[in-house]
Amino acid sequence: MEESVARQNTGSMPYLVATSQVLGVAALAITGTWLSHYRGGFSWEGAEQFNVHPLCMVLGMVFLCGDALLVYRVFRNETKRATKILHGALHVMALVISLVGIIAVFQFHKNKNIPDMYSMHSWLGIVTFSIYILQWILGFILFFVPGVAFAYKSRFKPLHAFLGLCLLVIAIATCLLGLTEKLLFAIPEQYPHLPAEGVLINVLGLLLVAFGMVIGYILTREEWRRPLLPEERALSIDFRTLTEGGSPTEP
Amino acid sequence: MEESVARQNTGSMPYLVATSQVLGVAALAITGTWLSHYRGGFSWEGAEQFNVHPLCMVLGMVFLCGDALLVYRVFRNETKRATKILHGALHVMALVISLVGIIAVFQFHKNKNIPDMYSMHSWLGIVTFSIYILQWILGFILFFVPGVAFAYKSRFKPLHAFLGLCLLVIAIATCLLGLTEKLLFAIPEQYPHLPAEGVLINVLGLLLVAFGMVIGYILTREEWRRPLLPEERALSIDFRTLTEGGSPTEP
Numbered sequence: 001m002e003e004s005v006a007r008q009n010t011g012s013m014p015y016l017v018a019t020s021q022v023l024g025v026a027a028l029a030i031t032g033t034w035l036s037h038y039r040g041g042f043s044w045e046g047a048e049q050f051n052v053h054p055l056c057m058v059l060g061m062v063f064l065c066g067d068a069l070l071v072y073r074v075f076r077n078e079t080k081r082a083t084k085i086l087h088g089a090l091h092v093m094a095l096v097i098s099l100v101g102i103i104a105v106f107q108f109h110k111n112k113n114i115p116d117m118y119s120m121h122s123w124l125g126i127v128t129f130s131i132y133i134l135q136w137i138l139g140f141i142l143f144f145v146p147g148v149a150f151a152y153k154s155r156f157k158p159l160h161a162f163l164g165l166c167l168l169v170i171a172i173a174t175c176l177l178g179l180t181e182k183l184l185f186a187i188p189e190q191y192p193h194l195p196a197e198g199v200l201i202n203v204l205g206l207l208l209v210a211f212g213m214v215i216g217y218i219l220t221r222e223e224w225r226r227p228l229l230p231e232e233r234a235l236s237i238d239f240r241t242l243t244e245g246g247s248p249t250e251p
Numbered sequence: 252m253e254e255s256v257a258r259q260n261t262g263s264m265p266y267l268v269a270t271s272q273v274l275g276v277a278a279l280a281i282t283g284t285w286l287s288h289y290r291g292g293f294s295w296e297g298a299e300q301f302n303v304h305p306l307c308m309v310l311g312m313v314f315l316c317g318d319a320l321l322v323y324r325v326f327r328n329e330t331k332r333a334t335k336i337l338h339g340a341l342h343v344m345a346l347v348i349s350l351v352g353i354i355a356v357f358q359f360h361k362n363k364n365i366p367d368m369y370s371m372h373s374w375l376g377i378v379t380f381s382i383y384i385l386q387w388i389l390g391f392i393l394f395f396v397p398g399v400a401f402a403y404k405s406r407f408k409p410l411h412a413f414l415g416l417c418l419l420v421i422a423i424a425t426c427l428l429g430l431t432e433k434l435l436f437a438i439p440e441q442y443p444h445l446p447a448e449g450v451l452i453n454v455l456g457l458l459l460v461a462f463g464m465v466i467g468y469i470l471t472r473e474e475w476r477r478p479l480l481p482e483e484r485a486l487s488i489d490f491r492t493l494t495e496g497g498s499p500t501e502p
Contacts, residue, residue: 115443120431120456127457162471166464173424173460180371180428184435192366205371206378209424213417220413220471 023211056101061171064094072226121177274462307352312422315345372428
């Protein structure tokens, strides 16, 4: 009974979700403004092809992935099927946009004869994206393809959720590394005197960290988990396993 | 009853704790080796004063803070008082060592006339350390000073635990930024050709991330929380609040 009340009490969650969106949109707006105003804007050819990379990665691997993680908390009263489709749809967009961003930087390097994959940013980025693809494939097979045994789903679910949050956090760290690299390449002489561009990027870094922290807080509050709807409880043959040893939620 | 069994079943936790220690010690060993072998070793004066900074920050803000977070999980059968003292002692060491690391870099900059506090690394670092100090003061007052109302303690506890993990994660991100900066300052021409030093630092970055991930996984497994000992349950006037709406653990 207590658990039921606790689960329905979302308390400050709506405000925190709103805060995460303000932070995320602000981060995107600053990324776009920075690349347009200081770095020559966007193009699929020439020097500006690089600029597609940061914008796509912040949009895909941070903002959209972050929002995909929130779906089950925010749309807690919708059907499992609907929330699952929205979660998947956001991750399709995140995957496609990130892929465009990655292709942009590799093509840019190739055209400019710049070596690939030597920095910590690139190593961490490629590891994160590879695990993201793996998480995508496993998640799709287990949670979208019909006929998978309930036991497998419920066993993999906590790991899937943990990995999702990890990937978001590491993607943010990778963005910070990329931004630092870019400033040290682009304005090495000016950066120590903290020009407007430097301040903008440092603020962007703090915004990205704050976005990750707020989402992390929402996702780790046990009592804000999406409760099982009455019809799901009726369908579930083993929902005690699904809720990881906790008691079932009262309707 | 189920919860009791789940709480006592620490499953793979000992192996994960061991893994975290291997990763942490490896990261420390690589940091020390890197600074000794490639960066001229340690000294409190001259150019080598800088080298005190990375070693102290990895030891203090990452390794010792990470281990402090694990105390309640690892020493789950010791008294609350003993675990609290160990948690506090590790954080005293972390605080002192990190402070030495921060003083080292500010003194080095001052002596070399290098501008302070312009990079994202420095901004994120100072924000993290300031929140760490705040967390220290609040944690000390609430959990060490006798006479604080139980209601305050149990309300602040989840936020204290969440902030602790956040600080570890952001400290790791700050280390990655610092390592990237250092390589781009020290070996800008060689880094793109991935010399041994570059590989070493990139591997160090991945180890630090893996350390954070393993600790994050251990801390976010609800069923691995430290259960209340029978005598604590007897003393606790409101342990349902303490366990955040969950059922009390059976002895």
